[in-house]
Amino acid sequence: MPIANPNYFTGNPLERLSEKRGDALWFAEQLAHEKACMVPFWRGRPLVEMPDGPDGQARALWLSPLARSEFVHDAPVVLLGFRDGAPYFALDASASSASAETAPFADMASYKGMRELAGILSREEVAILGQALWLLDWHRRHQFCANCGAKSQMVGGGTHRRCDGCDTDHFPRTDPVAIVLVTRGEECLLGRGVKFPPTFFSALAGFLEPGETLEECAAREVFEEVGVKVKEVRYIFSQPWPFPSSLMAGYIAETEDTTFTLDETEIAEARWVSKDEIRALLNGERRDDLNIPPPFAIAHQLLVEWVRDEDQV
Ligand SMILES: [Zn+2]
Known part of the structure; x- marks a missing residue:
């Protein structure tokens, strides 16, 4: 059952039925199911119909699994789950020798990247296609x-x-990341990573290291990246992040430090930003010197939570 969470890539409506999936015969039966549907991916991009109707809603193009026999019969297919009795599959069309250079089905719709699609697909399809991207990409990178x-x-x-x-059995890998919104009263500390665009600031984040809790990771990353000690690390929510295989654990942490020292190999710039500034940015303000991540990023939702939290006090 989907559980309430404001983050994109969550709330996947499919039932996974993991307990049945080891049976090859059962899998073949699901592929031949009259309600079966399959979304093709090409080089990590799903096939989607872009909006041209009155509702302006982009949609994944779900085909019958029979469609693959025509072009890409040897392409990998993964079972995503079930909805209303229908099995949902994803196909890595670019992994077939028959279509290594030319994208099949491209005359029917367009292959688009998930970052572009996250804001324009329904939230349910964002979650389903995120799961598909994650799985297909893992299989592509783990052939041996x-x-x-x-x-x-x-x-x-x-x-x-x-x-x-x-x-040996090998299972898909998930890389945990702690992402932390550091706050001090009415201000929060945002950083601009060395690879970020010039005005793009976000919460601080880093991968979990062996033998560490996520809370320890959160505190360590903040100290390493900006030299700030946090006194409390409060877990808020998590987000699966299929670029390619992270689980983002979101925290809000309070500090009493007023200064910071950047690790310039990771953070190009950091700044304290007031709650009023964050409210304006969340309401769509565009600035020449400061912009925040889009709604599909957990950092955006942490800012929403921080502002909302305070508004309720
Ligand atoms: Zn082996």
């Missing part, structure tokens, strides 16, 4: 066993891979 180096095969409808050489 990390234990012995032999080729591995997709099993269980794409839930995992099994090695031909040593029989």
Whole structure:
């Protein structure tokens, strides 16, 4: 069941039925199901119909799995889950030898990147296609066993891979990240990463290290990146982030420090930003010197939460 969460890529309506997926015969039956539908991806981009109707809603183009037999019969297919009895699949059309250079189905709709689509698809399709992107990308990058180096095969409808050489099972990897909005009263501390555009500021974030809790990671990352000590780290919510395989754990942390020291290898610039400025930016203000992440990023939702939290006091 979907659980309330303001973050994009959450609220996936599909039932995963993981317990059944190891059965190859069952998987073949689902592919042949009369209600089965499949969305093709090409080089990490799903096939979508862009808005031209009165509702202006972009939609994924769901095809019958039979459509792959015409062009890309050997392309990997993963089972995403079920909705109203219909199995939903995703196809990596660019992984077929028959279509290595030319995108199939491109005459029917357009292949678009998920960052572009996140703001214009329905939230449910953002979640479904995010799951599909994550899985297809993981399979594409994990063709060989990390234990012995032999080729591995997709099993269980794409839930995992099994090695031909040593029989080890390999499961899709998730990389946890702590993302932290540092606050001090009516101000928050935003940083601009060295790879960010000139006016783009966000919450601070970093990958979990072995042997660490997410809260320890949050405090360490803040100290490493801006030299600020946080006294309280409060968990807010999480977000699956399929670029390519992160789980973002969102925190709001309070500090008493007034100055900061940048790790210039990671952070080009940081600044204290007032709650009023954040409210204006969340309401759509565009500035020449400061902009914040779009709504599909958890950093944006942390700012919403911080402002909302305070408004309720
Ligand atoms: Zn192996």
